[in-house]
Amino acid sequence: MTEGLVLFKDVSVDFSQEWECLDSDQRDLYRNVILENYNNLVSVDVVSLLEQGEEPWMVGREVAGDLLPGK
Template sequence: MGPITFRDVVIEIFLHEWEFLNSLQKKLYRDVMMENYSNLVSLGHSISKPDIIVLLEEGRNPWMVVRKEARSWHTDLYRSPG
């Protein structure tokens, strides 16, 4: 076992699941994801800010990421290093 990463604490949710959540459940999801990321940073993990956190900070839905090379919509929870 190595150190804890954001992938270890992320809660993946897909569009078809998101659509069934009410506004309080969506807020809870956002709060938990932001807290998970904040806790990792506070422990001294120097990680790039994951795309999902950027989206949530902007008030956007978590699956709205387009990869330039693929030009397709998909869930992209992790920002590639560099």
């Protein structure tokens, strides 16, 4: 297995059509799950940087930008 940076687009699911069919509670649940997944992904990235001896707080916006939706 090749190690490398996991981008949001690698793990995201296109949910646009289904989104319209969800009620308010379902949308809230979906949003919360996505935010939790995003936070976990960022945490894994930070741990990875620390293991490599890098300082994650010094990483430029280009890395964080790759993790954001729409990039």
